[in-house]
Amino acid sequence: MKKIFGAKKDKGPPPSIQDATERINKRGETVDEKIKKLDEELARYKEQIRRTRPGPSQEAIKARAIRLLKHKRMYEEQRNMLYNQTYNLDQVAFAADGLKDAQQTMNAMKAANKELKGMMKTVKIEDIDNMQDEMTDLMDVSNEIQETLGRSYNIPDDVDEEELMGELDALESDMEFESAAVPSYLQPEPDFDADLNLPAAPTRPAAVPAGGQQVFAF
Numbered sequence: 001m002k003k004i005f006g007a008k009k010d011k012g013p014p015p016s017i018q019d020a021t022e023r024i025n026k027r028g029e030t031v032d033e034k035i036k037k038l039d040e041e042l043a044r045y046k047e048q049i050r051r052t053r054p055g056p057s058q059e060a061i062k063a064r065a066i067r068l069l070k071h072k073r074m075y076e077e078q079r080n081m082l083y084n085q086t087y088n089l090d091q092v093a094f095a096a097d098g099l100k101d102a103q104q105t106m107n108a109m110k111a112a113n114k115e116l117k118g119m120m121k122t123v124k125i126e127d128i129d130n131m132q133d134e135m136t137d138l139m140d141v142s143n144e145i146q147e148t149l150g151r152s153y154n155i156p157d158d159v160d161e162e163e164l165m166g167e168l169d170a171l172e173s174d175m176e177f178e179s180a181a182v183p184s185y186l187q188p189e190p191d192f193d194a195d196l197n198l199p200a201a202p203t204r205p206a207a208v209p210a211g212g213q214q215v216f217a218f
Contacts, residue, residue, distance in 0.1 A: 009218070017089055017092055017093045018093070020089055021086060021090070022095070023087045024082050024085050024086050024089070026087065027082055028079060028082040028083065028086070031078050031079045031082065031216060032079065035075045035076065035077050035079070038068050038071060038075070039072070040074045041068055042065055042068050042069065043066040045061055045062075045068070046065070048061050049061050049062060060185065076087050129188055155191070
């Protein structure tokens with residue numbers, strides 16, 4: 001049966017977009033090389049036409065040049081077609097990469113969502129509120145303990161403010177008495193001239209010159 005119908009051929013994997021793009025790019029390079037050779041031949045024909053006199057020889061060269069121009073246009077159309085195919089493949093590849101990125105993003109978000117749901121099951125708002133209330137109570141107790149430990153001893157609670165002001169006045173009087181008890185030789189010397197407020201001494205008149213005018217010195 002296999003000899004009559006033949007064995008079924010195993011189909012290989014379909015070509016990828018990258019493989020198709022590389023194959024088209026190679027074809028495009030081959031077409032570009034052909035166009036380059038035609039341009040070189042056309043340049044030679046153009047030079048021959050310029051040097052040849054008008055006549056049958058020049059017309060024959062022009063006919064060959066026109067034929068090459070037709071070939072060149074055919075290759076240029078093939079190159080443009082290959083460029084369009086490459087552009088389409090690039091667009092498909094870009095779209096495929098975008099879908100792959102979107103799929104990976106969705107998978108990552110699903111995994112994160114599942115992880116968050118598992119974490120939310122272990123964390124309850126009620127437990128957090130209870131913990132906050134307990135922390136507030138503990139801080140209040142701690143403040144009371146600190147105030148109790150910082151309390152001073154042997155200080156009467158019923159202290160009269162007027163009595164305290166009397167003691168302050170007495171303390172100021174004692175300080176003035178101590179300053180008055182300093183010996184005179186240790187106290188700064190008074191400025192007698194400033195106390196007497198005497199006028200400044202008059203200046204001495206200068207000598208009278210021969211012209212008869214008196215000049216005062218200041």
